[in-house]
Amino acid sequence: MSGIFEYNGGSIVGMKGKNCIAMACDRRFGQQMSTITTNYQKVFKIQDNILLALSGLNTDIHTFYALMEKEINLYNLKENRKMKPTTFANLVASALYERRFGPFFVTPIVAGLENGKPILATYDSIGCKSDLDDFQVGGTGGNYIYGACEAFFKPDMSPEELEEVIGQSLVSGCDRDALSGWGGVVYVLTEQKLTVKILKTKQT
Amino acid sequence: MTDFALTTFSSKGKLLQIEYALNAVAKGDTAIGIKAKNGVVLVVEKKQSSILIEESSVQKIALLTDNIAATYAGLGPDFRVLSQQARKLVKKYDLKYQEEIFVQTLSRELAEDVQIATQRGGIRPFGVSILIAGYDEEGPHLVQLDPSGAYYSWKATAIGKQAKNAKAFLEKRYNADMEIEDAINTALLTLKEGFEGQITPTNIEVGVIRDDHVYRILPPSQVKDYLEELE
Numbered sequence: 528m529s530g531i532f533e534y535n536g537g538s539i540v541g542m543k544g545k546n547c548i549a550m551a552c553d554r555r556f557g558q559q560m561s562t563i564t565t566n567y568q569k570v571f572k573i574q575d576n577i578l579l580a581l582s583g584l585n586t587d588i589h590t591f592y593a594l595m596e597k598e599i600n601l602y603n604l605k606e607n608r609k610m611k612p613t614t615f616a617n618l619v620a621s622a623l624y625e626r627r628f629g630p631f632f633v634t635p636i637v638a639g640l641e642n643g644k645p646i647l648a649t650y651d652s653i654g655c656k657s658d659l660d661d662f663q664v665g666g667t668g669g670n671y672i673y674g675a676c677e678a679f680f681k682p683d684m685s686p687e688e689l690e691e692v693i694g695q696s697l698v699s700g701c702d703r704d705a706l707s708g709w710g711g712v713v714y715v716l717t718e719q720k721l722t723v724k725i726l727k728t729k730q731t
Numbered sequence: 732m733t734d735f736a737l738t739t740f741s742s743k744g745k746l747l748q749i750e751y752a753l754n755a756v757a758k759g760d761t762a763i764g765i766k767a768k769n770g771v772v773l774v775v776e777k778k779q780s781s782i783l784i785e786e787s788s789v790q791k792i793a794l795l796t797d798n799i800a801a802t803y804a805g806l807g808p809d810f811r812v813l814s815q816q817a818r819k820l821v822k823k824y825d826l827k828y829q830e831e832i833f834v835q836t837l838s839r840e841l842a843e844d845v846q847i848a849t850q851r852g853g854i855r856p857f858g859v860s861i862l863i864a865g866y867d868e869e870g871p872h873l874v875q876l877d878p879s880g881a882y883y884s885w886k887a888t889a890i891g892k893q894a895k896n897a898k899a900f901l902e903k904r905y906n907a908d909m910e911i912e913d914a915i916n917t918a919l920l921t922l923k924e925g926f927e928g929q930i931t932p933t934n935i936e937v938g939v940i941r942d943d944h945v946y947r948i949l950p951p952s953q954v955k956d957y958l959e960e961l962e
Contacts, residue, residue: 606836617829 531632532583532652534559536706538668539569539580540697541636542680543645543661544689547717548638550580551697553668553728554710565709572721573599576640577612578714579619582666583633583652591631594622612639616648616656623654634665643718662693664700668707672700686722690715694726702729733853748856749849752805752878755858759804761891761925762791764862765901765918766873770911770941771864774918775802776891776926777936792938792948796821799834799865800938800946804891805878806858813857817841834865834872838882846880860890866940887917893925900924911941919957932958 539552556567570580571592579595581588598618602610610618616637623631630652639646649663650656657663662680664672675696684692694713701708711726738748760776775791792802793814801817803810820840824832841861849856861876875890876882887905889897900921909917915937923930932951940946949957 605839606833611830614828614830618827621827 532634533667533706535583535585536667536704537567537569537582537585538664538666538672538697538700538704538707539582539636540664540669540672540676540693540700541578541580541638541647541649541662542676542684542689542693543638543647543682545683545685546640546643546645547686547689547715548578548640548645548647549686549689549693549713549715550578550636550638551693551711551713551726552580552582553666553697553701553707554712555706555708556585557706562709568712570712570714571596572714573615574609574639575721576716577610577615578638578716578721579615580636580638580665581633582635582669583631587631587633591622591633591635595619598622612637612641612646615639616646616658619648620650620654620656623650623652627653636663636665638716640716640718666707668700668704670700671703672696675699686715686717690722690724694724698726698728705731736850736852737855738849746849746879749879752856752858753860756805756860756878756890757892757894759806759859759891760791761889761893761897761922762802762804762862763887763889763897763901763918763921764802764864764873764875764885765887765905765909765914766864766871766885767909767911767914768907769871770914770939771866771871771873772911772915772918773800773802773862773864773938774915774922775804775936776922777934778927779934786933790948791936794946794948795837795863795865796832798831798867798940798944798946799837799863800940800948801861801863802936802938803859803861804894805860809857809859810861813841813845813859813861816844831867833867833869834863834874835869835884837865838863838874838876842876842880842882845876845878849879862888862890864938864940865946866942866944871940871942887914889921893922896925897921911939915939915957916961919961923961930958 552569648658762775863874932954937949
């Protein structure tokens, strides 16, 4: 067991653009060297204007997502209003820290649009929030994606440019990482719509 | 702690303990709240039973957070306990969401604690009605929370000894276009109406929140100015 975070493999990346945000993830669900399925969802739409991407141990990806769904649904019903992306970003940090001594083995990225303004936050597995950067990565292929991001990224990109850049960065990273890949999915969120695109990566 | 509830239904379907709690509230010093377009004002009687009491140590308006405050009519110690619980609720929300709590949310959560006291074994209901005044993203709010756990949003209301007369007075004076300064004057006028004896800056407490979202308890010098304007 080379590491609990490496058991299932997988990579995610989030980027800010001009009044838009993008998230991308690979599609592999593996168990160490074996690939079980090539259509595992790792980016979730929490609300019309909030996306949550999760990488790490797949069982925790699923459970943590379900927990966040529950929280936001209860919030919507109790408070009779939608949750702001910055509020959700703080909620994720609290929820992770609540399990400080028995953590979820996930590294989430939250992306959203608050009054048109892009929000992006990333965390370690125990809830240390960082919302300072314009792009963030997570998962086993993270470092490889970083390299491509640094090269291609520029601030205030349009949704189309953003989709291209984040897609290319994800593909470059996943093609190098043995544990990530088997396809990619890119989500681009603007005030008007959410577009989802499936990409091809090296089929290994 | 007993296993059985102290508050149980009468054959007529009433919860007498809650009615009695409301009686305790009706004996308490009057408190008035008015919601204006751009703020909320709370005014409360602070009559001391003896001139030997250190007036400055008595605080009837409690700050729950920067933009929400509360006052009461009824049993002082019960209010002290509830306002402390409310402050903890605010902080709990803050820790989880890092966001300013809405007045309605706080009212609902505090009401939960008040209702529990009408159903749990071995404890009595709280003997206070609370007026919560705050200004959040949604705007100004005035909420009344009763010993039963029921809470109501008001444009203007009064609780305590002079509640009935004060509300009748307010019904005539209130208008939806009121600005906060008008509201403060109207609140003081309403309190003065049923006041036993002379109203002074030290035997009442006035708290105001404006659209800057900051709650302020007015110092006696400012209260004096407002009272003089009423003449």
